[in-house]
Amino acid sequence: MNSVGRPAFFLAWALSIIWTQAVQAKSVTIDDSGTQALEPAVAMHWKTAVPTRSQAGALMIGTTTIRVRINVLPWLHHSGRIYLALPAQQPGSIGLSWTTQGRFLPGQLQSGNRVLVYSGPIAAPFMEDTLTFQFSVNGALMGRTVPVTYHFEMDED
Amino acid sequence: MPITPPSLQREQTGLTPVCRGVQHRQGRLHRAIAGAVLLSAVSSAASAYTATLTAASPKTIYLQVGVGSFTADYIDGGQPGKNTTVNTVSATIAANVLGSGTAQAMTTNSTATQSYWDGYTYCTVPAQLYIGGFYRTTGAATAAASVTATVPTSLTDATGDSIPFSQIQWTSSGNGDTGAEPFPAGTFVHGGVQNVGSMASNTWNESCWNFSYSNNTVPPAGTYTGVVLYTMSSP
Numbered sequence: 001m002n003s004v005g006r007p008a009f010f011l012a013w014a015l016s017i018i019w020t021q022a023v024q025a026k027s028v029t030i031d032d033s034g035t036q037a038l039e040p041a042v043a044m045h046w047k048t049a050v051p052t053r054s055q056a057g058a059l060m061i062g063t064t065t066i067r068v069r070i071n072v073l074p075w076l077h078h079s080g081r082i083y084l085a086l087p088a089q090q091p092g093s094i095g096l097s098w099t100t101q102g103r104f105l106p107g108q109l110q111s112g113n114r115v116l117v118y119s120g121p122i123a124a125p126f127m128e129d130t131l132t133f134q135f136s137v138n139g140a141l142m143g144r145t146v147p148v149t150y151h152f153e154m155d156e157d
Numbered sequence: 158m159p160i161t162p163p164s165l166q167r168e169q170t171g172l173t174p175v176c177r178g179v180q181h182r183q184g185r186l187h188r189a190i191a192g193a194v195l196l197s198a199v200s201s202a203a204s205a206y207t208a209t210l211t212a213a214s215p216k217t218i219y220l221q222v223g224v225g226s227f228t229a230d231y232i233d234g235g236q237p238g239k240n241t242t243v244n245t246v247s248a249t250i251a252a253n254v255l256g257s258g259t260a261q262a263m264t265t266n267s268t269a270t271q272s273y274w275d276g277y278t279y280c281t282v283p284a285q286l287y288i289g290g291f292y293r294t295t296g297a298a299t300a301a302a303s304v305t306a307t308v309p310t311s312l313t314d315a316t317g318d319s320i321p322f323s324q325i326q327w328t329s330s331g332n333g334d335t336g337a338e339p340f341p342a343g344t345f346v347h348g349g350v351q352n353v354g355s356m357a358s359n360t361w362n363e364s365c366w367n368f369s370y371s372n373n374t375v376p377p378a379g380t381y382t383g384v385v386l387y388t389m390s391s392p
Contacts, residue, residue, distance in 0.1 A: 035206065043213035050219075050231040050274070051291050051359045058359035060295070062210055135210055139359060142212045143296025151205035 030082065030152040034069030034126065042135060044142060058139040066131045068104070070152050073125040081119045081155040082127075086148070088112035094148055095136035103129035114153065217293035218302060220389040223267035223286055230276040231361075237273075243384070246286055246368045256375035263325070263368035272363055279331050280365035286327075288340050289363025292356045292391050301355040302391040304340065310348030314379030322383060323347040324374070327366040340364035345385070353387070 044062040051058060072080065082104070086096050088111050097108035104117040104127075118127065137146060219225075219237040223244030229235035244267040254261070264283035272279040272289065280287045292302035311319035326344035339362035340354030356362045 029205070032206070037206070037208075042208050042210045044210050045213055046217070046293060048231070049217070049236050051293060051361055060212060062213075064208065066206070133208070135208065137210060139212070139215070139293075139295045140297045142210070142215065146210040147207045148210060149205050149207045 026156045027083070027153045028074075028156060030154050031071040032068065032152055034071065036067045036069075038065040038067060038130075042133075044135070044137065046139065047136070059136055060139045060142055061134055061136045063132060063134045066133060067128070068131055068152075069126055069128045071125065072122045072127055072154070075122045075154060075156075076125055077122065079119075079121050082117050083114040083153050083155065084109070084117045084150065085114035085153050086111045086150045089149060091141040091146060092138070093141075094146075096133060096148075096150065097136075098131045098133045100132075101130045103127060104131065111148075117152070212295045215293070215295040216391065218290070218389055218391050219292075220288075220290040220304060220387065221269070221273070222288045222387045223265065224269045225273065225287075225289075227273040230271075231274045232276075235273060244286065248370045250370070250372060252378075254372070256372065258371075258373045260326075260369040261372045263370055265368075274361050274363070277332070279333075279363060281332070285330075285365035285367055287363065287365055288354070288387075289361070290356060290389060291361045292358055292389070294358045294391065300392040301357045302389055303352055304354045304356070304387060304389050305350050306345070306353050307350050307386040307388065308345045308348060309383045309385075312381035312383035314377070314381045316377075316379065318377045318379055318381070320374070320376050320381045321347050322385075324371040325368060326371065327368045329364045329366055331363065331365045334364075338364040340366070356389075 042062040042064045044060040047059040047061045070082070072082075084096075084098070084104075084107070086094065086109055092111075094111040095108070096111075097106075099106045100117075105115075107115040107117065109115045135148060217237075221240070224240055224242050226238035226240040227235040228238065244265055246263045246265045248261045248263040250261055262284065265286045266283070267286055268282060269287040270278050270280050270282055272287075288304075290304075308322050311321050313319045322345040326342070328342045329338040329340055331338065338354075339356060341364075343351070343353060345351070354362070354364070
């Protein structure tokens, strides 16, 4: 039984890998070393002064403004799709919503996901916008300071 | 309340944008033979921000026994305030029932009937005394805040006569309530501090108390008074 089954399994596995690489775009983290935070602090406050009758009212929110400047030189004169990614991270689910000045799209997402902020031609080596971020975290996760990492990434076809 | 200034930190890549661009193009040219090396190079060029979130005002407590103060109902954006009113609960016992052993209902001068949470008419006056509040704090597995009553030994009159505070008890309910009350029924201790309820963190808690006097003694005629102090303590 085993000597018959193994080659069949291996073939299916190999085909699966080939198919996946043929259709998936490659994501590359974009250099955003030119980005600046206008406020050095993200102070988290209760979303409501008073809780609800259940613990659903334990949400904390905090706002900060980021002057984004990303280096898209590697994709100059091509079309690209740029995403804002908020990886899944400790201590748990983190919400992020943002507004923009128009260069990028506004949006919102939960940690572990990414959202499209630009799709179109890359006409200049740098793209800039000012984003106002609002983080939201359950107060139960805020027993200590919470570092939150996010980045921009480009999908290559 | 401790406030730890948060900060935004940048991860250092050690590479200029131009360098990264060159690496990227080289990687494309040699993808077939150096895939593993390319992935490593792109990874090291990754750039990301780390925003440090810090609770700015993590703790808040609010306790209301009798009347309280809110700028508006909570669901309308109300904020809690301070109210120094001391409400009374009293009973006038007719001579013909004094000491009969039949409990006598007490009434309050509190006008608090509505919950400041949503304006719902939760208690009935003058029969019931409102007690409620909340305890805000951050962090998981936080112990509940406790509410205690500091009770004198007795109520006394002008001539020094006394009635034990343990002659007074209360039941607990609320309009439309089902299940256990956060501030359950009880009887005052004969002097001392007793627990009268608790509040889980980040929840609104409220009950309506109906007080009664046991009426199983015959004290001298008079006006007997005493003050109970309610205290909320958070972990």
